[in-house]
Amino acid sequence: MTFWVVLVAATLAMGVVGHLTGRQLGTGGYRIVEDEATHPPRNPWWTGPATGALAAVAVVSVRDLGGWAALPPFLLFAWLTVALVWIDLDVHRLPVGLVVPGGAALVVLVVLAVVATGGPRWQGTLIGAALMGGFYLLLFFLPGGGVGFGDVRLAPVIGALLGFLGTAFVVLGMLAGSLVGGLAAAAMLALRRVGWTSHIAYGPAMCLGAWLSIALAPRIVTGLAGG
Secondary structure, eight states, rough: OOOHHHHHHHHHHHHHHHHHHHHHHHHTOOOOOGGOOOOOOEEEEEEHHHHHHHHHHHHHHHHTOOOOOGGGHHHHHHHHHHHHHHHHHHOOOOOHHHHHHHHHHHHHHHHHHHHHHHHHHHHHHHHHHHHHHHHHHHHHHHHOOOOOOOHHHHHHHHHHHHHHHHHHHHHHHHHHHHHHHHHHHHHHHHSSSSSSSSSOHHHHHHHHHHHHHHHHHHHHHHHHHOO
């Protein structure tokens, strides 16, 4: 009974938060002069349903893997994902004013979840932050790595969140993010939406890869172990 109450409450509440966030994003207030946006702001109607859906995934995953004390950082990540995806797709930038305070709050919530749940989860959290942060920092310095410094700031935050669940979640999240980013780039090149030298928003792929890991990693690990 508790699970269904939490699931419905979190889905509806985060859906409302996502809807209100979408209305704010529709004003284009996040844009700066350097963005050089040529089109007027649009209304992201999907932010409410998307935030609610991610909240539902978070509730299901946390129940099975982390306990209810771990739910707050995953709900915050659901909201942060939707906001960052919209902004990055619009202006190809992950704003410092959102990534830094949002990421700091998420890390604090992860630390509180580690303390509340006990056990060795702190090790996975640190390993995840270092592994994913180091990987994206390396991509940033590699020629043609395709990531910006906003992605570098976001990477250890996602790594810490996935690391709380386990190292396998971090590895799968990184692989899924790279796959999603590669497929999206290939599709846009095929459709001639971008050129070979165009900058492609990578933040959405990072976030989507993380959520694919959160949702699918337990089943993949279980399947491999069973095989």
